[in-house]
Amino acid sequence: MIRKTARIALAATALCAFAAEAYAVEWNVSVWGKRRAFTEHVEKLAELVAQKTNGEFTLNISYGGLSKNRENLDGISIGAFEMAQFCAGYHRDKNPTITVLELPFLGVSTLEQEVAVSNAVYAHPAVQKDLARWNAKLLMPSPMPQYNLAGVGDAPTGLDSFKGMRVRATGGIGEAFRAVGAVPTSVTATEAYSALESGVVDAVAFAQHAHLSYGTIDIAKWWTENLNPGTVNCPVVVNIDAYEALSPEHRAALDSSIEPAIQHYLANYGKLLDRWEAVLKEKGVQKVRLPESELQAFRDKAAAPIRDAWIAQMSAQGIPAQELYDLVQETLAKTR
Structure with missing residues (x-):
């Protein structure tokens, strides 16, 4: 009787251990570079999810160990990892709908507004269908302030200074600089420092955190503080199959952690902006501030022409481009 009871207890213990092991979920997350303001919401998300599930659901964040940044969406599509961050401008043909958020001079002036317009666009059925082609579900944005240039050589004094300038700029920002005679190139963020140092480019368009993280500000001679042509959109996505396979409890832990992760990101980025001047x-x-007349000329050359061309091109592909652009402007109006 004692031996029988012991066997039953042992079997029950083994069953419980197996169930606990089977219930544990571990996701791999592909980002790049190093931990920085741009990835703080992903780090916070991992922390919160682990806390809420008592360690039963964990996110293992890899900085470049799982995939190249331009290949993260491909990795998501084949289930090579469950979560990833990518930038729309790296492969505009793969995610055409969200490139509306990279159009120049949209009028976004704060990180909170960037979050609002991104979330509005991400929720649009056409955008969700677009990303579903890659088995990707849009989880949250990586809001960034307006880009500005850090460069070497002579500092720009007006639009004429950009003629022939080789600028590292992607997406709509690159098109904006092309409109004023610059030569945009889309080298990745991790290649930007060496491109600037070796003379492959004369200037790099980044948000402040990236100029710090990738060291471009260490070799720059000047920085444009008020060009503000736009920003890039870099969502965090999850593999749809992996998301749908989560238990209701784990899915709730993930979903409920998104908003506090974004708020943590905003607070952290605010501290970075506070010390930028120092x-x-x-x-x-050298801080370069262009006259308002030059900025208006920049907007005249880049804003409407690039927007209209984008709407025409996307509409020809069956994308509700005008609707998406209007959604951005309507959301901005409400947020303001």
């Missing part, structure tokens, strides 16, 4: 002074970088 960084420029410390590194001896």
